Every structure is written in C-alpha cells, then in structure tokens.
Amino acid sequence: MVWKQVTDPFNNITLSVLVAAIPILFIFWALIIRRMKGYQASLIATGLALLLAIGLYGMPAGLALLSVAHGALYGLFPICWLVIMAVFLFNITVASGQFEIIKHVMASITADRRLQALLIAFSFGSFLEGTAGFGAPVAITAAMLVGLGFNPLYASGICLIANTAPVAFGSIGIPITVASQVSGIPELPISQMVGRTLPILSALLPFYLVSIIAGLRKAREITPALLVSGLSFALLQFASSNFLGPALPDVIAGLGSILSLMVFLRFWKPRTIWRFDNEPAPTPTTAVHYSGGQIIRAWSPFIVLTVLIIAWGLQPIKEVLNATGQVQFEFPGLHNAIQSESGALLPKLFKLNYLSAAGTAILLAALLALPLVGLPYRQGLTIFGATLSQLKFPILTVAAVLGFAYILNDSGITLTLARVLASTGVLFPFFAPVLGWLGVFITGSDTSANALFSKLQYATAESIGVDPVVTVGANVSGGVVGKMISPQSIAVAAAAGNLVGHESQLFRFTVKHSFFMLLFICFITLAQAYLISWIIPTYELTDVKNTPAPPNPSNGYPYLVGLAVLLAGLVSVILRTAKPAAPVSASTEN
Template sequence: MKWTQVIDPFNNIVLSVLVAAMPILFIFWALIIRKMKGYQASLIATVIAALIAIFIYGMPVKLAVLSFSHGALYGLFPICWLVIMAVFLFNLTVKSGQFEIIKHFMASITSDRRLQALLIAFSFGSFLEGTAGFGAPVAITAAMLVGLGFNPLYASGICLIANTAPVAFGSIGIPITVASQVSGIPELPISQMVGRTLPILSIILPFYLVTIIAGFKKAREIMPAVLVSGVSFAFLQWFSSNYLGPSLPDVIAGLGSIVALMVFLRFWKPKTVWRFVNEPAPTFNTEISYTGGQMLRAWSPFLVLTMMIIAWGIQPIKDVLNAVGMIQFEVPGLHNAIQGKDGSLLPKVFKFNYLSAAGTAILVANLVVIPLIGLTYGEATKVFLSTLKQLRFPVLTIAAVLGFAYIVNDSGITLTLADALANTGSLFPFFAPVLGWLGVFITGSDTSANALFSKLQFATAQSIGVDPVVTVAANVSGGVVGKMISPQSIAVAAAAGDLVGKESQLFRFTVKHSFIMLIVICFITLAQAYVFQGVIPIYEMLSNQKTVVLPDLSKGYTYLLILAVVLIALASAILVITNKKTQKPTLVN
C-alpha cells in the first residue's frame, strides 16, 4: 500500500506553513532561549515532527518510525563514523606528544590568535572541506584550535563560520554534481555561477572572522594579512570554479591561501600579538628548535590524512572500493512506499559503503600513523575507547538530528515550506537562497539540500522568466550559510571543541552570522537575476539520454598501488629519521 505526500494539509498554505515550521522553530527556541542540550532539543523536535507528520499530514505511524530509523542509521554511518575517526586522529596526535611540536611550529609562524584562526579555520578547513567534507573539516580544525589553546566556544564557532566559503565545492564538488543531476543543468555553468557569488563572501569572510574574535579595531590591525588570505582564496576559488569545474576550487584555494599567508608572514608581522582576554602570554621558547625530521614526524598524521582523503576522492579508487566493499539494500517497508507530489515513488536505499566512506580513509590513516608517532597499537586502542566515550552524546545527537531530517522530508513538511517560498512570484530569486539554507539547516548537507530543491528551483525560475542557473546556484550558495547552524554541524563542532552539552551556546554564537550572510546572498542573487545578467553563463541543458559506462577497475587498482608505495616511502623515511636521531628538542645556544 502506497502513501501519498501531502503538501497543503489544511488547504490553506499560510496555516500549513505555520504548522510545518513548528519543529524548526522549536529547535531555535530550545537552543537560543531554553538553552537545551543538543541531543535533548533534537529528540523533542523529532517527536514534534512525528506527531505533525502522523496527525496533520496523515503519514502512517509505521512509515514515520521507519523514516526516523533510516535517518538515524545514516547519521551513524557515514556521518558519526567520520567524526569518530577524525577526533580519534587528533587524540592520537595529542597522546603521542606530537601536537606539542605542531603548536611550537604554529607559534614560530605566529602566536597571534587572529592569524592562527585564518591559517587553520579558514584556509586549512577549506582544504579539508574540498577533500573530505561531511563534518571532517570542522571536527579536525576545531580540535586543533582547542589544542593550541583557543577558547573552545570561539574555536568551534569560528570553524563553523569559516566553513561557509568552501561548502559548495566540498567533497570534490559533490554538492554541485547533485544539483546538476537533479536540475538537468550541466555542472560547469552551476560551478561558474556559484563561483561568481561565493568569492564575494570569501573576500569578506577573513575580516569577518577576525572581527568576531577580536573586534573591529583589532581586525584592522592585521588588514594586510586579512587581504592576502581573503583575496588569494577568492581569486583561486573564482578561477578554478569558472575554468576547471567544481571538483578542485576548495583544494586549490585552501592550499593557495595557506602558502600565500605563510610567505607574507615571513616579511610582515603585526605590531602587537593579540591573545584572548585573561589568556597567558605566548610561551614560545626561542631556545628550542626541532629538526626537519621531528617536524615531519609531528605533521605525519595530517600528511597521511591528506593523502588518504585525496586518494579516496578519486573516482577510479572509489569504484574499486565500492566494487569490493559496499552493501546496499532497500529499506524494508519504506522503499517505494511513499508517493511524491509528482506521482513518483520515493526510493529508500541504504548504502553501506564501508570501504569508500571518508571515515574509512581516516581509519587507514590512523592505522598507518600510530607507529610513526611513537605509539603502540595497544595504547591506540585505549585512545580509541576514550574517544568513543568522549563522543557518546554527540553520536546520539547526530543520529536524532538525521532521524528528524528524514521525517520532515518524507512526510512533506519540508515541501510545504518550499512550496510557500516558490509562490513569491518575481521576488523568488531573493528567496531562492533561503530554500538552500533551509535544506542544509534540516539535513546538515548542501548535497542533500540540492537533491531536495534543485528541481523546484529550476521549475520556479522558468515560470517567472529567470534563468534557472541563477536560482539553482542560489540553492547551493544559500545552503553554505545554513551549515553553521545545522544541528548536525553544531553537534560535530561541539564534540571536537570539548563543548558537549553546551550546543546551545554554540548555536547562539553562530545563528546571527548565518542570517547576516544569508541576507547578503539573497540580495546578490536578486541582483544577478534582474540587474547584472551579464554574469550568467551561456549553456545548453543536459541530454535526457543516459549512458551507462562500466568503471575501469584496473585504473583504480593502479592508483591504490601508487598510494601504497607513497605511504610506504613516507613511513620508511620517518622511521629512518626517527631511528637516527633522538626526538628531543634541540637547545640553541
């Protein structure tokens, strides 16, 4: 028996929207006003959503339960799997003592908190977003900043806000690939359109981040460094998105801005070193120096992590790993049991890609680096168990949040809100980014938001005479500023930043910045639609004919062999250097 989604249960769109918005409004109230813990707010919001779905939208209880279970399962894998492995990697680095060397290295570049935030939260986080995505950048960079001595709230908050610039091109461009598949617009014009919107945000964001941390006056003190960071990132993001496509903008822009800022800081230093209020003065000891081998060993977890994640993002390697290690199944009782508004049945398939998941790439990196950083596997096992204990509440929160997201999507609650926005007529381009923002707030993923709303964005734009690539790209761009307040992202950042149980503080820290940036993108989109139409790329729609190409697995095996050789060479070099020299710091006379 099939159940058909209902979009306007009251036959009054205003009343339907008011009811549909209740679970989302509750989350805002619970975290901002009531200051609930993240998992409590998520679970109660899920109950509210389920009651509305069952009693207002007429969703069968069985389907509501299965929908929640499907979402919770997705929350556990691959999302929690990735977060656990990322935090485990950081904890290994701390346990081994290697993070002390990394802290010394960062202090040797600059002990100024403003500049450290630009290097790690903005540039390195963007690089990680381009390779891994799905929470890994925030988890790793927030943990690094806390390890460096940042206030945990600021560390987690600015990492969430910094993560806005790269999200659209995250995971080797997957969000834009999905938007293309759903809307029928080729990837390149969507990439170009997003690449003509987000660089504006990317130029502003470094100054915005430093202002949040230290205030406007202190941000002006390092304006040269801010401009180097923001302009280099924005230029490389614009160039790669417009001429190379959606796969590499984050990787290129992230690395480029790191190199540009580090080179610049060799020739320029701020007049004063800024630290947090009541924070001890910088403890950088100029009498201590580390050898190149010691530095290589200390950074080896992140070098191996980078290599693994880049490799896992290469399609031929993905094909091999999925061919060998993926189990997928139709969710019993839920698959094709819900009929959409257009009459199509909603497929509900769970893919357990246990080898190609990004979390598995980080697991392999962990196994490789354990002996390199001087730990035994027995010691690493104890670190892993303590990591699981550390993340028990974030895991519950993430599972609850994804269960909530699946219920509001499957029941039609999300579509009610989207339908109301789509009926705003000629003002729709202004509200198009709000759809993306809403989708990412609910699902925690720009990819999922694009899968949900790209077709609606396309059809609505056509109906009002606006080029659809403007609104489809706006869905992508609007989604990026919803990431910082998504309950899923908040849970990940809280876990990494040692703020478990204080998710409401983190939400209040980021929410106003999300709205400010969303309004900026709304006005940019409106201007692109009606005023600056010259920025819209010329393109042809994709053909409806689909060709099935069998993957060439031999190429993937070759790449895996190359990866193994490179890892062995790196590990051997580190072990040889370690055996030749003691790992104690050298005192400079």
C-alpha cells in the same frame, strides 16, 4: 501499501506552513532561548515532527518510524563514523605528545591567534572540505584550535563560520554534481554561477572571522594579512570554478591561501601579538629546538591524512573501493512505499560504503600514524575507547538530528515550507537562497538540499522568466550559510571542541552570522537575476535521462598500487628522519 505525500494538509497553505514550521521553530527556541543540550533538543524535535507527520500529514505510523530509523542509521554511518575517526586521529596526536611540537611550529609561524585562525579554520578547513567534506573539516580544525589553546567556543564557532565559503565545492564538487543531475543544467554553468557569487563572500570572510574573534580594531591591525588570505582564496576559487569546474576549487583555493599567507608572514608581522583575554602571553625561548625530522614526525598524522583524503576523493579509487567494500540494500518497509505528489515512488536505499567512506580514510591514517608517533597499537585501542566515551552524546545527537531531517522530508513537511517560498513570484530570486539555507539547516548537507530543491528552483525560475541557473546556483550558495547552524554541524563542532552539552551556546554564537550572510547572498542573487544578468553564463541543457557509463573498478587498481607505494615511501622517510631524542627543554608556549 503506498502512501502519497501531501504538502497542504489543511487546504490552506498559510495554515499548513505555520504548522510545518513548528519543529524548526522549536529547534531555534530550544537552543537559543531554552538553552537545551543538543541531544535533548534533537530528540524532542524529532518527536514533534513524528506527531505532525502522523497526526496532521496522515503518514502511517510505521512509515514514519522507519523514516526516522533510516535517518538515524545514516547519522551513525557515514556521519558519526567520520567524526569518531577524526577525533580519534587528533587524540592520538595529543596522547603521543606530538601536538606540543605542532603548537611550537604554529607559534613559530605566528603566535597571533588571529592569524592561526586564518591558517587553520579558513584555509586548511577549506582544503579538507574540498577533499572530504561531511563534517571532517570542522571536526579536525576545531580540535586543532582547541589543542593550540583557543577558547573552545570561539574555536568551534569560527570553524563553523569559516566552513561556509568552501561548502558548495565540497567533497570534490559533489553538491554541484547533484544539483546538475536533478536540474538538468550542466555542472560547469552551475559551478560558474556559484563561482561568481561565493568569491565575494570568500574575500570578506577573513576580516569577518577576525572581527568576531578580536573586534574590528584588532582586525584592522592585520589588514595586509587579511587581504592576502581572502583575496588569494577568492581569486583562486573564482578561476578554478569558472574554468576547471566544481571538483577542485576548495583544494586549489585552500592550499593557495595557506602558501600565500605563510610566504607573506615571512616578510610581514603584526605590531602586536593578539591573544584571548586572560590568556598568558607567549613566552618564546631560544632553548627549545626541534629538528626537521621531529617536526615531520609530529605533523605525520596530518600529512598521511592529507594524502589519503586526496586519494579517497579520486573517482577511480572510489570505484574500486566500492566494488569490493560496499553493501547497498533497500530499506525494508520504506523503499518505494512513499509516493510524491508528482506520482513518483521514492527509493529508500542504504549504502554502507565501508571502504570508500571518508571516515575509513581517516581510520587508515590513524592506524599508520600510531607507529609514526611512537605509540603501540594496544595504547591506540585504549585511546579509541576513550574517544567513543567522549563522543557518546554527540553520537546520539547526530543520530537524532538525521532522524529529524528524514521524517521532515519524507512526510512532506519540508516541501510545504518550500512551496510557500516558490510562490513569491518575481521576488523568488531573493528567496531562492533561503530555500537552499532551509534545506541545509534541516539535512545538514548542501548535497541533500540540492537533491531536494534543485528541480523546484529550476521550474519556478522558468515560470517567472529568470534564467534557472541563477536560482539553482542560489540554492547551492544559500545552502552554504545554513551549514553553520545545522544541528548536525553543531553536534560535530561541539564534539570536536569539547563543548558537549553546550550546543546551545554554539548555536547562539553562529545563528546571527548565518542570517546576515544569507541576507547578503539573497541581495546578490536578486541583482544577478535582474540588474547584472550579463554575469549569467551561457549553456545548453543536458538530458537528465542519459545514464552515465558504468564504472570500471579495474581502472582504480593502478591508483591503489601507486597510493600504497607512496604511503610506504612516506612512512619510511618519516621513520628514518624522525629522531627520538627530546628537545633541549619543554616548550613553554600555549
């Protein structure tokens, strides 16, 4: 039995849109006004979406339930798999006592919370987004900031907001790759279009983040550092996205801004060290000294993590891991059981890439980190059990959120909302980023939002005489500012920042910033379409029917051998240089 999607169940698009918006409006009401816990809001919203899909859109109940199950399964893997492993790795570092050394090192660079946020949330988070994506940057950076002594709400909130600028180029450029495949526009012009929009936001983001944390006056106090951080990131993001393509902007810009700010801070210091209210001032003590080996040992989990995340992002390694460690199957009862309005059957596959998933790279980093930080594997097992207990509600939340996203998409509810935005005529370039924002809010992924709406963006722009690369790029750029309020992202950040049960606080913290940045990108896109059209890159369309050459897994074996040799050497060096002797005295810094 095949069921055909409908996008206007009332034959009145205005009424259909008002009804389709109910589950999304409920999420906003539940988290902002009612202040529900994340898992409660997600489960009720999923129930509402099921009722609409079955009762008003005519979706068979069996298909609707299978759709929710498909989404929930995707929420468990790879999303929850990644979050669990990221928090597990961090918990290992804390349990071993090595995070105290990391705190000391960070304070030696700067004890100023404003600058620590830039280094970790903005720059390091961007690097992680470029290599791993899918929740890893927020999970790792939020946990690190909380461990350093940040207020959990601010730690999680600013990590979500900082994770906007790099999302478009995340996971080695996958969001733009998908937008290219769906729209037929080559990757490079989409990368160039996005790279002529987001660097503006990137340059302003450090000042914006610090203003949120400390206020405008305190942000102005460190203007030189903000300029170094933001401009170095923006210039590198612009150059790499325009001349190299979508794969490396986050990695290059993230590392470049870290190095630029660290070098700058060797020659410049803020006049006052800013801390949170009621937080004790740092108490430096010359009695504390850690050797280079001890510092390397403390950072070793994140050094190993960085190496593995980069390796897992390399296409030859992905191919060999998928060839030996991937199970893909058609989702029973759902595959090809739904027909789009265009008549195409929707494939519903589930891919269990248990080796190439980013969460597996983090697990391997954790297993290697245990002996490096001096913990036995038996204790590691205990820490893992405690991590699962810590994350039981976030796991439920993420599974419910992805079930919610899948039923909205499969039933046609998402397409109803998209249809009204696409009917705005010459104003469509202004609303094009809203479509991307909506897609990421629902699915939690810029990649998924581009898969959903890139073709619609292309067709609508062509119909009104606007270059389609503007609106396809806007879908990507608008989506990045929806990431910070996606229920999936909120659940991940709450789990990492010890805010389980307080997701509503986090949502209320980020939602106004999401709307403000969305409006900013809407005006930029409108200007690109009509006022500064000279900024649009020239390109030729690709044939979307062309099938890429089949992967050759054997190409990845030399990479894996090289990775093994590199890791063996790295572990050997760390174990040889690390000294077990304790420092002269315990650090008194927070």
